[in-house]
């Protein structure tokens with residue numbers, strides 16, 4: 001059965017929701033599900049914008065057939081070749097063999113690499129090119145490395161709809177809703193949106209900034225991303241979030257404490273610090289056991305908050321592995337501009353105390369607080385002063 005929504009006059013959402021997938025990109029847990037958005041415009045020519053993941057392909061084809069009725073599909077614009085959007089290109093060609101595919105040079109290279117045959121039936125576009133479908137005009141905006149090299153956004157200059165590819169996307173199934181004003185975005189989607197952006201696109205802040213700059217010159221009325229709700233009100237809200245995330249500026253003053261502990265002693269030290277911070281007036285604190293929480297959640301809160309505390313035991317002369325994975329992921333994603341406190345535990349050779357600052361030194365603009373705490377196996381009275389000094393320096397650095 002088809003399941004479509006009208007976005008605006010003549011434009012339809014023809015995507016699908018997936019609540020079965022456990023790991024997005026086979027890495028990131030998505031208990032909240034995900035939507036794969038595809039859009040279809042009925043103009044003098046009919047235009048499909050992107051396809052969907054293979055998991056919802058049947059539903060998508062039914063939706064396309066329902067919206068098109070007896071009409072042919074004239075154009076298919078491919079903004080992003082990642083298979084969660086491009087997997088069904090072959091199916092579209094199978095059902096509509098005369099469709100003309102629109103993409104850039106790299107789009108077609110990737111299409112061939114993924115095994116899709118376009119048989120010369122395509123139009124290659126560059127940044128700034130336009131194509132008319134009769135009553136609508138599409139402007140193509142290249143957005144390289146947001147977050148693949150071929151990515152582009154497409155702007156319908158006649159109705160102000162921006163098809164933004166993965167930008168402004170989020171984890172989370174839509175559950176019948178489509179628009180940002182039909183959901184409680186802050187409550188339901190902000191956390192998944194932040195986790196989606198920071199882990200999937202977070203590495204490419206400068207490229208996102210370039211896209212935001214180009215977008216600021218357009219009169220955008222709708223943002224149609226490839227995942228999650230369509231924005232038709234309060235666009236500044238999500239654009240502002242993207243400004244912050246892509247410039248690596250924290251959204252809030254607050255502390256994420258991530259600890260790695262086998263027997264609970266490093267955890268107890270982290271708890272001690274958290275209590276001291278609260279007693280000194282800082283209540284915006286989240287604490288995670290790095291062994292139990294998927295790193296994507298840690299990364300999301302790390303982008304959100306101004307301060308990080310790493311509390312790690314030493315493991316085979318190294319940083320405790322889950323804490324090291326967190327640090328390495330942070331580095332890979334180019335995270336920067338944070339103040340960091342360090343608590344280290346070791347029983348005979350606390351090497352983590354040396355290795356954590358070394359790793360942090362390889363990242364940009366990380367202010368590592370001098371008041372580190374070194375625990376020998378378990379926290380004792382003799383550690384209280386240095387723990388208090390660490391708490392104090394965190395509070396001081398927030399002023």
Ligand SMILES: Cc1cc2nc3c(=O)[nH]c(=O)nc-3n(C[C@H](O)[C@H](O)[C@H](O)COP(=O)(O)O)c2cc1C
Nearest residue numbers: 261262263264265266314315316317346347348349
């Ligand atoms: C497999 C293993 C390797 C360890 N390697 C080191 C080490 O290289 N250097 C060290 O000082 N302590 C090492 N330790 C001791 C831990 O750091 C110890 O668990 C810690 O001091 C106590 O903290 P916890 O209760 O938070 O686990 C090791 C412990 C285990 C189980």
